[in-house]
Amino acid sequence: MLDLVNPPASTFSALQNQINGLLDDFLTEPSPWVSSPEFRRYPAVNIWEQGDAAHLEAELPGVKMEDVELLVAGNQVRLSVQRNNAAETKAAWHRQERPSGNFTRSFTLPWELDADKVEAKLKLGVLSVTLPKAESAKPRKIKLLTN
Numbered sequence: 001m002l003d004l005v006n007p008p009a010s011t012f013s014a015l016q017n018q019i020n021g022l023l024d025d026f027l028t029e030p031s032p033w034v035s036s037p038e039f040r041r042y043p044a045v046n047i048w049e050q051g052d053a054a055h056l057e058a059e060l061p062g063v064k065m066e067d068v069e070l071l072v073a074g075n076q077v078r079l080s081v082q083r084n085n086a087a088e089t090k091a092a093w094h095r096q097e098r099p100s101g102n103f104t105r106s107f108t109l110p111w112e113l114d115a116d117k118v119e120a121k122l123k124l125g126v127l128s129v130t131l132p133k134a135e136s137a138k139p140r141k142i143k144l145l146t147n
Contacts, residue, residue, distance in 0.1 A: 042103055042105055043058045043059045043060055043081070043103075043105075044058070044059045045057065045058045045059075045079075045105065045107075047107060047109075052132060052133050052138055053130050053131055053132045053133060054109055054113075054130075054131040054133075055128070055129065055130055055131070056077065056079075056107070056127075056128075056129040056131060057126055057127065057128050057129075058079060058126070058127040058129075059125065059126060060081060060122065060125055060126070060127050061098065061125035062083070062098065062125065063081055063082075063083060063122070063125070063127075064122075065122045067081060067082040067083070067084075068080070068081055068120075068122065068127060069081075070118075070120055070127075070129065072113050072115040072118050072131065073115065074112055074113070075108055075109045075110070075111055075112050075113060076106060076107070076108055076109075077106065077107045077108075077109065077113070077129075077131060078104060078105070078106045078107075079104065079105050079106075079107075079127075080102070080103070080104040081102065081103055081104075082102050083100045083101055083102070083103075084100060109131070111133050111134070111137035112133070112134035112136055112137045113131050113132065113133065113134055113137075114132045114133065114134045114135070117132040118130065118131055118132065
């Protein structure tokens with residue numbers, strides 16, 4: 001009979017080994033969410049702030065510039081892409097890891113953007129976008145008045 005009040009040390013050791021194994025699997029194996037077809041429909045995107053602008057990079061292998069739509073309004077950025085795979089209807093797929101079809105992703109930044117100064121380029125399958133802050137979002141030095 002198992003003594004639940006004073007379990008043997010081997011019980012704790014076995015439990016610790018099981019927990020360690022689960023954590024190792026979780027940290028080293030691809031996540032089921034990341035490898036799901038729904039997740040892969042969307043490109044990997046990085047967004048960071050540097051100076052007076054945000055920068056967005058999206059992985060878009062095989063996409064032409066005319067298949068990309070980028071809209072900027074206020075503090076919102078919307079990226080829409082049309083991915084076509086011509087062989088899709090003519091082939092019996094054995095594996096498909098590069099997705100096709102349309103997608104739209106929207107991002108909200110914590111400041112207003114100057115849509116007139118946004119620059120975007122698509123090079124080697126990577127979309128690079130510079131999103132300058134609006135003048136109203138930039139910090140200003142305030143002159144102090146004396147009495």
